[in-house]
Amino acid sequence: MSTPHAAPSAAESLLEVEGLAARYPVRRGLTQVLARQTRRWVHAVDGVSLSLARGEMVALVGESGCGKTTTVQTISGMVTPSSGSIQLDGAEIVGLSERRLRPLRRRMQMIYQDPYESLDPRFRVSQTLVEPMLIHGIGGSRSDRARLAAEALERAGLAPAGAFLDRYPHELSGGQRQRVAIAAALVLGPDLLLADEPVSMLDVSVRAGVLALLDALRRDPGMGILMITHDLSTAAHFADRIAVMYLGRIVEQGPAQTVVRAPRHPYTRALLSVVPDRDPRKAGTPQILTGEAPDPANVPSGCRFRTRCPVAEAQCTTADPHLRFPSDATDPAHEVACHLA
């Protein structure tokens, strides 16, 4: 299905994220404030760099709490980054005022995990679709907006649109709701879709349909899609590239097939080893990671994965590995942050 792209060159790159970091303060009690204990920070995102071309789908995978959602929220402008740069078509968006950011918001749209929560229960489908146009002043007249809303709905796979426009969210199924949410993103004609686990709340039977819709959108109008998922098989199937996150940092990224078939980072290997195979006789030995991911307010020294790494060596406690192309790499676009890879 997916054709592995080469790493995009800077020229055709739609989204370019460089050294992005976002942190949240840890709440201090009154006694701690009085004792002048220094404020501690949770480094939810700690130096993430990634790029995305038009028509490309990149999957961001990793376990819960590794900073996937914060990364996407930072890109969408909902969380202010503490450092780093985000460029959309070469234009820097970090540090822009809300007013300057607004026209850019139109170009990147978020799709949320829970379609039961992401639509206003009091809004008819048509109202949900028209609202983004009102905010951004699109569509001259009421009938123009109605036409655009119907078009977006049909593009999102809810046809005929007339059968859905007057419904309330509670009258729709989960898959239909998610399609409405996608249509509400499409009415603005975005270049970039940020999808935060778009199918994890849906029934398995409708997941494929929604994923196929996203796949079609990146092919036809050529949108870039950054999709968060913790389902590696979904990522392998639909995404062009996979970026694996661990504790706020990307530890391995490369073409989807390469990452899945020949993982280099021990964390990626562990993740892949627990993906059940279709053939029960072929069950490999799942490599269960011991323990919890470390507290992101208190990241281990050296390699942040070493506390749970099955192959950690002495150098891993001192030197922090950076993303690099392994010397013996078979795929030139495959990057790994591990001393031993």
Add this chain to the structure above:
Amino acid sequence: MSVQISKASPSAEVVGPHRSGFLRTALREHKAAVAGLAVIVFFVVLSVIGPYISPYSATAQTCAVYAPPSAQHWLGCDDGGIDMLSELIQGGRVSLLVGFAATLISMVIGGGFGILSGYFGGWVDTSLMRITDYLLVIPDLVLAMVIAEVWGASLLHVIMVIGILEWTSTARIIRAEAMSIRERVYIKRTRGLGAGNARIIGRHILPQVGPLLVANTVLTVAVAIYLETALAFLGLEDPGVTTWGTILNNAFQRTAISSGAWWAIVPDGFVIAAVIVGCFLLGQAIEDTLNPRLKVAHLSVRRWRLRPLIGRGEDAI
């Protein structure tokens, strides 16, 4: 079923968990609410058409002092020889006006404070809630007496006092609701679209807290009418105005009890009680419908039935 549904448009008939039909749901599930609404509507209509159906003048003497009820004067006459029925109708107009006007003020202030405080949080929340706390601890009757003493007894002052004091509980309830709505994903999504605070509050938060505001408001009407009556009874209202409270006060001051003129007291007390009970029945039914937690608390005593997915009555699925 007391609710008739038109069969004309099937799509309009679909009733679901969204709150826009809260009033209908409340009326359907609580028979007492129907009675409450009927009482309120009755008195409102009576007040509106009062001047046209009132049998006598509410200010001029038309019969003997403390004349007992008769065919000409159904509820007898008061100490000034004024027809009680006419006086009750006139007094209701003023009492209801005071009740609704004060409630409107408290609804606007309470809703505004609650929404702003819950939506913005932070220092806005802190400062607005401190103001609310101060007003919450002021005893309403005492403040009303002080104001009546200082500024003089007048209807406007009564309306202001009630309006300014009765919004605090509304503000707290609305604040809690606004805080929870603020965290919903669709609010975040709307903000992510680039919507400003005004749009989010006006289009998403306000419609959502609206029903709750109405439920509280109906209860406030009862409190306002009660307080107005109490103030008038204590003689803290303009004596030249006829309200249900001043009627009661007059009867009490001018020896209606020792004269055995029960008709000067009982009908008046009855209408006051009826309106207040009506407001409470309706308000509580609406609150009950809106607050699912109340339903869980009453699990054991509630009748349970599965609600049809689509349609109602015989065409339910």
